Amino acid sequence: MKIHTIDLKFMGVDRSIAAFVVEGPTGIALIECGPHSTIQALEQGITATNYQLKDIKHVFLSHIHFDHAGAAWVFAQHGATIYVHPAGLPHLAAPEKLYNSAKMIYGDAMENLWGKMEPIDQQYLYAPQHEEIIEAVGLSFTALYTPGHAVHHIAWEVKPLTNH
Numbered sequence: 001m002k003i004h005t006i007d008l009k010f011m012g013v014d015r016s017i018a019a020f021v022v023e024g025p026t027g028i029a030l031i032e033c034g035p036h037s038t039i040q041a042l043e044q045g046i047t048a049t050n051y052q053l054k055d056i057k058h059v060f061l062s063h064i065h066f067d068h069a070g071a072a073w074v075f076a077q078h079g080a081t082i083y084v085h086p087a088g089l090p091h092l093a094a095p096e097k098l099y100n101s102a103k104m105i106y107g108d109a110m111e112n113l114w115g116k117m118e119p120i121d122q123q124y125l126y127a128p129q130h131e132e133i134i135e136a137v138g139l140s141f142t143a144l145y146t147p148g149h150a151v152h153h154i155a156w157e158v159k160p161l162t163n164h
């Protein structure tokens with residue numbers, strides 16, 4: 001297993017937002033994807049691992065705030081499954097409420113800061129139970145509910161698959 005940290009250089013600032021490409025024996029997965037406004041930097045970072053954006057079929061989110069999850073819909077449009085806490089899932093399926101409440105704070109700067117947020121079809125969303133294990137790219141991802149920063153927060157424990 002190899003983890004590639006991708007600096008998304010949010011608003012041109014180094015080390016402000018990152019996403020993580022997890023390279024397993026059978027492909028790559030993403031932990032966090034950052035906002036839609038930094039999708040180009042993310043795609044460049046993915047390409048640097050010798051894979052393509054469309055090769056990503058699994059995106060694991062810690063929580064649904066824009067700086068972590070704003071671009072998830074792009075991956076769903078390429079057929080990826082987005083793993084998200086059950087309390088966060090409805091907001092990715094129908095992001096208008098989330099987007100509009102943020103727009104009240106950010107106003108006209110909204111799209112420049114965070115980009116767009118399109119609805120994600122339910123078939124591409126999956127909400128794991130606490131301690132549920134997802135097998136992907138030849139690795140195991142364990143969902144650990146960790147409320148605090150957000151009630152809908154998950155920490156992901158990534159391990160090699162144990163031999164059956």
Ligand SMILES: [Zn+2]
Binds near residue numbers: 063065149150
């Ligand atoms: Zn947050």
